[in-house]
Amino acid sequence: MGKQSTKRTDLRTAVILINMGGPENLDEVRGFIRNLFLDPHIIEKSKIFRSFLAFMISTLRSPRVKKHYQAIGGGSPLKEWTSIQAEKTSRKLSRRNPNMVFKTAYSYSEPRIGEVLAELSTMKFDRIIAFPLYPQYSKATLGSIYSDLAYANRMLKLSGTLITLPPFYEHRGYIDSSVKLLKRGMEEIDTSQPYHVIFTAHALPQKLIEKGDPYGMQVSQTVYLILRRFPIENYTISFQSKIGPVKWMQPSTIGTVQEVARQGIKQMLVMPIGFVCDHIETLYELDIELAGIAKKAGVETFVRADVFNDDEDFIEFMASYIEEHIK
Amino acid sequence: MGKQSTKRTDLRTAVILINMGGPENLDEVRGFIRNLFLDPHIIEKSKIFRSFLAFMISTLRSPRVKKHYQAIGGGSPLKEWTSIQAEKTSRKLSRRNPNMVFKTAYSYSEPRIGEVLAELSTMKFDRIIAFPLYPQYSKATLGSIYSDLAYANRMLKLSGTLITLPPFYEHRGYIDSSVKLLKRGMEEIDTSQPYHVIFTAHALPQKLIEKGDPYGMQVSQTVYLILRRFPIENYTISFQSKIGPVKWMQPSTIGTVQEVARQGIKQMLVMPIGFVCDHIETLYELDIELAGIAKKAGVETFVRADVFNDDEDFIEFMASYIEEHIK
Missing domain, CATH: 3.40.50.1400 (Rossmann fold)
Incomplete structure (x- = not known):
């Protein structure tokens, strides 16, 4: 009957860190911008209009945006940082939770959220924890992620429980x-x-x-x-x-x-x-x-001021936030 | 420049407790249902369609809903409880905050949110604290209140700062x-x-x-x-x-x-x-x-299980939640 509380740490658990994504090199800039503006949570218009707008914006903006990425080394470090956050959090949790696997997924870059859930659905996980890395909720950011998760969950009929961590703006x-x-x-x-x-x-x-x-x-x-x-x-x-x-x-x-x-x-x-x-x-x-x-x-x-990146205290927060939700 | 922190308790402060409202007697049932279904946050259709739907639903549903209200004494106690919560919270805060005035406002009953803000805008308050009494955010509840507050704030050009307390689902x-x-x-x-x-x-x-x-x-x-x-x-x-x-x-x-x-x-x-x-x-x-x-x-x-009503601990929470935001 419904959700039962449990304290077992031998449950097979997948954790997905989710962020917006970013182009890893200049060739990915246009596709990234296009994905962003195709999102109905960002542009609340009809699909046809969005497709047109996404095409136009990505075409018009990408030369300028490419210059910005060039100025910071040719690409966004977001995916790399997210992978490092996954790895470090995983290492911190591994002793107490040996059956925990970490993944990363992105709203507008590969691997996309639905893809990662599809991959996990073919494996036997008792629970999948989605951890969106936005502290504050907005329909345009977390709303889009929740929507992707809900859609994938419904389509894939995941066998395990999907637990989505709430925004942590006051944690x-x-x-x-x-x-x-x-x-x-x-x-x-x-x-x-x-x-x-x-x-x-x-x-x-x-x-x-x-x-x-x-x-x-x-x-x-x-x-x-x-x-x-x-x-x-x-x-x-x-x-x-x-x-x-x-x-x-x-x-x-x-x-x-x-x-x-x-x-x-x-x-x-x-x-x-x-x-x-x-x-x-x-x-x-x-x-x-x-x-x-x-x-x-x-x-x-x-x-x-710095942002967290691989800051030890933030990794500690991430680990404990995950553990708080599976205790 | 922007918001400054302050510890003065001599600032003139108005607090508005906000809830959904409810019919106080059977004659108010139909109007209440109508207001509810006129809300674009509840029914996401065009205004004309909503007007029609609100009219239809309130006409069709009110006989049955009236029976429900009859069974609980002829009306909703929500507004009375909200007034009691306002009074008790006010009493708790009055010693430390002598310049604090409490109001109640409702999404679908009188006095409505815009009305109360309009009344307060004619008085000289340094800050107005909107305290929506929903622990969890949904676009259909808090979203509607935030929207009313933002609209009234823009129209009225309030002189004082409008502080809206966030959802307290994990407080x-x-x-x-x-x-x-x-x-x-x-x-x-x-x-x-x-x-x-x-x-x-x-x-x-x-x-x-x-x-x-x-x-x-x-x-x-x-x-x-x-x-x-x-x-x-x-x-x-x-x-x-x-x-x-x-x-x-x-x-x-x-x-x-x-x-x-x-x-x-x-x-x-x-x-x-x-x-x-x-x-x-x-x-x-x-x-x-x-x-x-x-x-x-x-x-x-x-x-x-009971809900809070005038529960002493909940009133204590309400008082401290307000104080936390004006310290």
């Missing part, structure tokens, strides 16, 4: 790891002089927020919990990576840097919220584009 | 209060004999879940956290209140009771997850309809 372990990164960033700031901290998260079209998406609220909640552990008076939550003509969440990260600089503040710490590893949004948008804008606006100390 | 205080209610219910069960615990939550159309709604996952997470504090081996999470012809989340609460009874289990504890006070879903659907079905199926001990 103690995630907050603690974030506080550590914030503190490390703050070490480069001279707090006897004026400074400003900018928490930056990926923007969404404002329309999604107005339709009831909880993303903005969860981002605020994350920042709020971080600041309860490490209070800072001068900060702003802002949103980056806007593209296209529609209205996106405000204020923008670029606008915020310029506004703070206009007030004569020469030190800035920019902390990404919501990305668990480096990719184009941190390595290009923040480290190259935003740093350039800040410098031009007169900022003297521009620090970008 | 320690909420989980602790739930565990207390579960324990209290379990006192009526003879644990030396077979029994089954059914955690019941309001169903959603399965299509919403497949489109990426996190509701099901958050319900599971709540139950999971409750069971970590108070382990029970024999339980099921099920979904109630399905109406209409579309496919809803499975398993159904009625079906689960029947299935458990078929296995010869004579003791059942039914615990509502997601409702913070009594209304038709607990007082009619569980206490009258489901209890009758259970009895007919041979269940001898049918216990329905």
Whole structure:
């Protein structure tokens, strides 16, 4: 009858770490952009219109986006970091959970979510744990992943239980790891002089927020919990990576840097919220584009806080978050 | 620049407790149903079609629904309980926060969310805290409230900051209060004999879940956290209140009771997850309809766990959840 609690660690368990994906080389850029804009959770239009739009956007944008990837070494490190996160978390859990297998899957890159589930469905797992690596829920990110999981689950009729871990935007372990990164960033700031901290998260079209998406609220909640552990008076939550003509969440990260600089503040710490590893949004948008804008606006100390990548505390959080759900 | 942290308790603060609402007497039943089905977050069709559907459903369903309300005393106690929650939480906070005013607002009853915000916008509040009383997020419930809040905020250009509290499905205080209610219910069960615990939550159309709604996952997470504090081996999470012809989340609460009874289990504890006070879903659907079905199926001990209403621990949670967000 239904779900039963169990404490056995001899159950065969597969864990899938899920992230958005990214082009590993310049040849993959266009296909990646195309997959992204084909997602009905990103563009809420008819399939035909989406196909057309995805084709157009990927054709028009890929030359420029390729240049950005070129500037960060020719591709996104996201898949590599995700594999490292899988390997390290696996190693941490292996002693207590010898029957646990780790996989990675991506929303817009190979291997896609449905593919990995299809592969696992041919093997005998008692349970499959889907661990989407987005701290905050939005229909455009986690919603898309949940939807893919639900669809694959229905089509494949998986024999084992599919357990999907919920967003961890207020989980103690995630907050603690974030506080550590914030503190490390703050070490480069001279707090006897004026400074400003900018928490930056990926923007969404404002329309999604107005339709009831909880993303903005969860981002605020994350920042709020971080600041309860490490209070800072001068900060702003802002949103980056806007593209296209529609209205996106405000204020923008670029606008915020310029506004703070206009007030004569020469030190800035920019902390990404919501990305668990480096990719184009941190390595290009923040480290190259935003740093350039800040410098031009007169900022003297521009620090970008680290994201987790293979941070030991974050791996510890990942391991314990998985274990919490199978105890 | 942006949001600044502050510890001042002399800021003028309004708190709005938000719930779905309910008809206070039989004359309000039809209008309430109509408002519910006019909500684009509930029925995702064009406005014209929704108007037609809301008219049809409210016309066709209200005679039957009126009978249900008649059976529980002629109306829903939801608004009364929400007022009591507001008053008690207010009293608890008043010493430390003398400048705090409490209001209630409803998605489908008077006073509606936009109305209350409009009233508050004419007064001078430094901040307005919206506290939606749904533990778990779904587009159909919290999404609708967030959308109303965002719309009203944009239209009214509120002078103070609007702070919306996020869903509390895994908040320690909420989980602790739930565990207390579960324990209290379990006192009526003879644990030396077979029994089954059914955690019941309001169903959603399965299509919403497949489109990426996190509701099901958050319900599971709540139950999971409750069971970590108070382990029970024999339980099921099920979904109630399905109406209409579309496919809803499975398993159904009625079906689960029947299935458990078929296995010869004579003791059942039914615990509502997601409702913070009594209304038709607990007082009619569980206490009258489901209890009758259970009895007919041979269940001898049918216990329905309490919901919070004016439970002291839950009021304590509400007060501290508000304070956590204004510290």
